Amino acid sequence: MWKSFCILFKKDCQMMIAGKFFLVAVGSLLIYTLFINFGYINFMNMQLYNVYLYDPQGTQQEVSERICPVSSLEELETVLLADTNGVGIDLSSGTPNIILYYGSKKVDKHRADYASLLLYSSDKYTAQIVGTNTTKLKQQKEMSCELLFIEIVAVGFLGIASVLFKEKQMGVIRVHAVLPLKKSLFILSKLAVFLVSDLVFAVLLTLLNVGFFDTIHILPAVLVQTAILSLIMALMGFGCTMLLNDFKQFSLAYLIIALFVATPIFLSANTSIKMAWIDWHPFYQVYMGLKNAYFGVPVTSPVYYICSACGIAVLFVIVQTAFHKEMGKEG
Amino acid sequence: MIEVKNLTFSYGKDKQVLHSLNFVVGDGEIFGFLGPNGSGKSTTQKILTGILKGHGGTVSLFGQDISMVHTQDFFQKIGVLFEFPYLYANLSAIDNLKYFSSFYPAKQLRDIGEVLEELEFKSDFLKKPVSSYSKGMRQRVSMARALISNPQLLFLDEPTSGLDPTGAVLFRKIIEEERRKGTTVFLTTHNMLDADLLCDRVAFITNGNIVALDTPKRLKEQNSKRRVVVSYLYQGRREEKTIEIPELEAGIPFLHDEILSIHSEEPTLEDMFIQYTGRGLS
Numbered sequence: 034m035w036k037s038f039c040i041l042f043k044k045d046c047q048m049m050i051a052g053k054f055f056l057v058a059v060g061s062l063l064i065y066t067l068f069i070n071f072g073y074i075n076f077m078n079m080q081l082y083n084v085y086l087y088d089p090q091g092t093q094q095e096v097s098e099r100i101c102p103v104s105s106l107e108e109l110e111t112v113l114l115a116d117t118n119g120v121g122i123d124l125s126s127g128t129p130n131i132i133l134y135y136g137s138k139k140v141d142k143h144r145a146d147y148a149s150l151l152l153y154s155s156d157k158y159t160a161q162i163v164g165t166n167t168t169k170l171k172q173q174k175e176m177s178c179e180l181l182f183i184e185i186v187a188v189g190f191l192g193i194a195s196v197l198f199k200e201k202q203m204g205v206i207r208v209h210a211v212l213p214l215k216k217s218l219f220i221l222s223k224l225a226v227f228l229v230s231d232l233v234f235a236v237l238l239t240l241l242n243v244g245f246f247d248t249i250h251i252l253p254a255v256l257v258q259t260a261i262l263s264l265i266m267a268l269m270g271f272g273c274t275m276l277l278n279d280f281k282q283f284s285l286a287y288l289i290i291a292l293f294v295a296t297p298i299f300l301s302a303n304t305s306i307k308m309a310w311i312d313w314h315p316f317y318q319v320y321m322g323l324k325n326a327y328f329g330v331p332v333t334s335p336v337y338y339i340c341s342a343c344g345i346a347v348l349f350v351i352v353q354t355a356f357h358k359e360m361g362k363e364g
Numbered sequence: 365m366i367e368v369k370n371l372t373f374s375y376g377k378d379k380q381v382l383h384s385l386n387f388v389v390g391d392g393e394i395f396g397f398l399g400p401n402g403s404g405k406s407t408t409q410k411i412l413t414g415i416l417k418g419h420g421g422t423v424s425l426f427g428q429d430i431s432m433v434h435t436q437d438f439f440q441k442i443g444v445l446f447e448f449p450y451l452y453a454n455l456s457a458i459d460n461l462k463y464f465s466s467f468y469p470a471k472q473l474r475d476i477g478e479v480l481e482e483l484e485f486k487s488d489f490l491k492k493p494v495s496s497y498s499k500g501m502r503q504r505v506s507m508a509r510a511l512i513s514n515p516q517l518l519f520l521d522e523p524t525s526g527l528d529p530t531g532a533v534l535f536r537k538i539i540e541e542e543r544r545k546g547t548t549v550f551l552t553t554h555n556m557l558d559a560d561l562l563c564d565r566v567a568f569i570t571n572g573n574i575v576a577l578d579t580p581k582r583l584k585e586q587n588s589k590r591r592v593v594v595s596y597l598y599q600g601r602r603e604e605k606t607i608e609i610p611e612l613e614a615g616i617p618f619l620h621d622e623i624l625s626i627h628s629e630e631p632t633l634e635d636m637f638i639q640y641t642g643r644g645l646s
Contacts, residue, residue, distance in 0.1 A: 037467055040463070040466045040467065044463055047455075048454075051454050200452075203450060203451065203452060203453050204446070204448055204450035205450050205451065205452055207415075207446060207450055208444075208446070208450045208464065208509070210413075210414075210415045211413050211414070211415065211439060211442065211444040212439060212464065212467045213436035213437070213438075213439035213440045213467050213468060214436065214439075214467050215436075360415055361410055361415050361416050
């Protein structure tokens with residue numbers, strides 16, 4: 034069995050080399066690294082939030098120089114309309130009321146914390162410390178996580194489909210039906226190739242963008258999440274290829290998956306848009322697992338790992354059924 | 365070698381494609397399985413090769429029930445040539461054969477070069493990718509793939525399809541050679557010449573039923589009109605007469621100067637095909 038697996042694994046690697054999959058992966062790695070280090074960091078290196086204070090009774094004598102005082106509530110609203118990232122503090126009632134233009138709860142809390150820290154001296158107010166990362170490192174981790182997720186969900190998914198559609202068109206899948214080997218090895222070898230490829234990609238992307246010492250600290254957790262996502266996407270790609278007739282149909286399926294998998298996750302995780310059902314989205318959980326792994330807070334809930342294992346097992350059974358159906362098809 | 369009893373198969377609830385098939389294929393026999401498109405030939409072959417499961421009745425190969433034995437050992441004993449040459453287009457003939465043969469124990473394998481030579485494969489194409497081959501060359505590599513493991517039971521689906529007449533003759537010679545070695549051959553074909561020249565026995569299948577099973581010779585005899593058409597010259601004129609075979613026993617029963625030809629009106633296997641299946645060959 035081991036011999037058959039090695040033969041299949043070698044052949045799959047050859048197919049991926051012939052299909053220039055590894056070349057595309059190396060290209061993606063370079064582009065992502067250049068983007069993170071020379072694009073994203075500079076682009077995101079914006080000014081701190083402006084904090085505007087309306088204090089008609091003059092209750093605060095010593096406030097930070099970074100706070101801009103305003104003379105009326107109307108003026109406060111006007112400046113916040115112009116500076117949508119700014120934070121307003123209304124002290125007209127005696128207690129601070131934080132006013133924002135618009136934002137999600139998480140961002141609000143972050144900005145409110147910052148404004149409160151400027152308003153009060155550090156002995157009166159302690160901001161919640163959520164990590165020891167520098168701004169640059171935080172941005173590097175954030176973007177590395179997102180690009181790794183995109184790479185696996187989009188590129189890896191397309192990669193397995195391109196290899197399998199070739200084999201399907203050549204009809205060689207049917208030949209494997211009459212070869213003396215366990216048929217599930219055909220699926221396992223494909224999963225193994227993409228798993229190894231995704232893990233290597235994750236190691237290199239993290240090393241190049243997060244740095245050696247931080248990578249060593251977070252890598253085990255990152256690899257666990259990468260493996261979960263890689264297996265799920267490879268099985269989904271395999272299943273779609275078996276069930277769909279051609280690459281055109283697959284492209285449509287790919288669009289739907291991209292729309293329903295990636296878009297809500299990125300919107301929920303990175304913008305102020307909040308969807309009530311997002312916690313039930315399995316990929317959101319995996320994405321957050323990956324993100325938390327990058328920030329040194331690996332998922333410890335056994336429920337998460339049990340659900341992931343069950344999901345992978347169910348997908349494997351579906352793929353196996355579709356694979357046997359494909360082997361029995363006419364030429 | 366193969367024993368099929370009351371074989372039934374359905375795709376879904378209402379689509380029964382095989383209705384109680386019964387036949388036996390002996391060791392070293394070439395058995396032709398003939399029928400029009402959609403008659404159930406491929407389904408039967410898929411059940412025999414272990415690709416399709418969930419059949420009714422019993423199917424035994426090598427003396428064992430096929431639903432009980434689906435081990436690697438079974439697949440080591442069979443060789444399958446599909447209707448289309450399924451090969452890795454980006455690999456060469458040699459690499460394809462190396463890959464497919466690597467799943468078999470080394471001791472049962474034939475030499476790749478020797479098999480390709482037997483199939484008269486052009487040596488300058490050996491290392492070129494299959495995508496650059498003609499259909500005939502691909503069919504030769506596919507045949508080599510089926511033969512490389514020295515199978516005891518060979519399933520051939522349209523083996524001479526895509527071959528020129530010389531290639532078809534060569535393939536028939538190779539199949540005959542396999543028979544001499546003791547290999548059992550299950551041949552599925554539309555080519556009645558192949559069936560007539562190669563098969564010890566043939567079965568005609570239509571709408572999932574076997575409607576006739578015998579040697580090609582006996583099937584033709586059974587359906588013969590037992591007449592001959594005699595062409596002859598008499599008083600300088602060419603004439604033709606149809607007479608019953610028993611009439612010939614006492615010699616040519618009419619006056620003639622010279623017999624030009626005698627043609628029996630024995631039906632061809634193609635006539636049998638049309639008669640039994642109710643359809644012509646496509």
